[in-house]
Each structure stands twice: as C-alpha cells, then as structure tokens.
Amino acid sequence: MKTILVVDDEPGIVQIARDYLDRAGFRVLTADDGPGALRLARTEHPHLLVLDLMLPGMDGLDVTRALRQDQATRKLPIIMLTARVEEADRLIGLELGADDYMTKPFSPRELVARVRAVLRRTEDTPPPAALIQIGALSIDLERRVVRRNGIAIELTATEFDLLAVLAREPGRPFTRSQLLDIVFDLTYAGYDRTVDAHIKNLRRKIQPDPAGLQYIVTVYGVGYKCLEL
Structure with missing residues (x-):
C-alpha cells in the first residue's frame, strides 16, 4: 500500500483529501504545518507528498527546497496545492522541483487521478534496451x-x-x-x-x-x- 502525506492547515481540505485517497486504496498521513511536513517526510518515507503552498511555520516552497536538498528525500514526488492563481507562484514551485500542482478549490477525484499519474511516472520502468x-x-x-x-x-x-x-x-x-x-x-x-x-x-x-x-x-x-x- 502506497503512503501519501497530505499537508494543509485547513482541516476541511485535509479531511476530504484523506477520505478520497483512503477510498482509492492509499495509506494517508497528515500534517498541518511546514515543520510537521518535513518531520513526517523524513521519518515515515511516504511515496508522495501533497503539499499546500501557504503553511504556518514554514511555507510549502521552503519545505520543497529543504526536501530537495536532502539526499533521502530529494526524489520524493510532490504535488503542490495553492489558492494563489499567479503564474509566478506556480512556476517557482515547479522550478524548485514540484512534480505537479493544483489550484484550490480542486476536485478530490482529480487529486486522486493526479496522485496516481505522478506515482506512475515515478515507478514506470522503460523496457530494457537502452x-x-x-x-x-x-x-x-x-x-x-x-x-x-x-x-x-x-x-x-x-x-x-x-x-x-x-x-x-x-x-x-x-x-x-x-x-x-x-x-x-x-x-x-x-x-x-x-x-x-x-x-x-x-x-x-x-x-x-x-x-x-x-x-x-x-x-x-x-x-x-x-x-x-
């Protein structure tokens, strides 16, 4: 069973993400601030991180930056959540190494689809050849x-x-x-x-x-x- 870490300081978003990901067959961990996200990412070794941009203590960009600088977590797939619509914020997240992003409010079904798509990209092995x-x-x-x-x-x-x-x-x-x-x-x-x-x-x-x-x-x-x- 794949483990997904969901990090957001809005309890309603965390709950709906947890419910849909749990029904889709994932084990779900949650955190509500940046330091908690880093701690769980480093100790629980999730397969993917769903990370809000705006977090107390340490924002999502700083969390992403810290994870990408750590050998143990630098390849952890990240889907970034943001309530902002400015293109600059989205591109900064991608440039730091986020694999995907979603703008809030979002469809929980689409979140599950994005999680599965990013996990496939991470795990697929091309045919030997080459x-x-x-x-x-x-x-x-x-x-x-x-x-x-x-x-x-x-x-x-x-x-x-x-x-x-x-x-x-x-x-x-x-x-x-x-x-x-x-x-x-x-x-x-x-x-x-x-x-x-x-x-x-x-x-x-x-x-x-x-x-x-x-x-x-x-x-x-x-x-x-x-x-x-």
Whole structure:
C-alpha cells in the first residue's frame, strides 16, 4: 500500500483529501504545518507528498527546497496545492522541483487521478534496451540514470521522463501539448508554461555551460527537440 502525506492547515481540505485517497486504496498521513511536513517526510518515507503552498511555520516552497536538498528525500514526488492563481507562484514551485500542482478549490477525484499519474511516472520502468548517447550525455532508460562525462546527474522523475521522450527521437520537434500529454498523462488546458519550467530545470542540470553543446533545442513557435548528432 502506497503512503501519501497530505499537508494543509485547513482541516476541511485535509479531511476530504484523506477520505478520497483512503477510498482509492492509499495509506494517508497528515500534517498541518511546514515543520510537521518535513518531520513526517523524513521519518515515515511516504511515496508522495501533497503539499499546500501557504503553511504556518514554514511555507510549502521552503519545505520543497529543504526536501530537495536532502539526499533521502530529494526524489520524493510532490504535488503542490495553492489558492494563489499567479503564474509566478506556480512556476517557482515547479522550478524548485514540484512534480505537479493544483489550484484550490480542486476536485478530490482529480487529486486522486493526479496522485496516481505522478506515482506512475515515478515507478514506470522503460523496457530494457537502452542506453542513449548524445555527445557527452548518456541516458540509461532501464536504470533511469543520466550521466554527463561519466558523472551521474540527479534528475526528478518528471525531468527524466521529459529527457527520455525527447532523446528517443532526436531531431523530432515535440509541441508543449504533446509533452504534457505524454509525460504528465493528463490534459492541461493552457498549462504550457509547466513544460517550460521543467525544461529550464533540466537544461540547467544537463548543460550547465550555456555556451556549450545544447542537448535540448527550442523550436520557436513549436516546442522542443533533442539535439540530433
């Protein structure tokens, strides 16, 4: 049974999330502040964290930042909840490493669907095959490991999936909508900037020298493609 940690300071939201996730077959833990979220994430090792942005003691962005800096929790999938509608808040969360986000009020059924989708992305193992080599970058699809010049690069599950989709078909442009559909397993109306935020993180990790070889190329007016060598 998968364990989901739900963190929100609104008891009604926590209760409805707990009820629906419990009915869906998940074990549910809850916390109502940032320090409690960190403590449970580090001691209970949940499979996924549903995290409110606005929390007492320590907000969701600080919690995400702390988790991503800790070796034991840096790959914990995170779905961020926010009552804010500003795009900047959403993108900051994604840039810090959140895998998905939902704006409150939200459908509890959609929350369950998002949880399942993120868990699938985290757990799916591509068929054995494969090692893709692009310049100094090697992508092991079976082990989900990326190396540059032999040195492993830490990627989130979403970042790896984006890179794998692009690298499997180098030179082929993918629209943002296609990447949302393939990688996120859900239809996002108007959420193209979600892809941009994850691509920005991915580029920063795999091509730290902006003047060097660009593994992911922007196709203006279309989307992105992987460099074809």
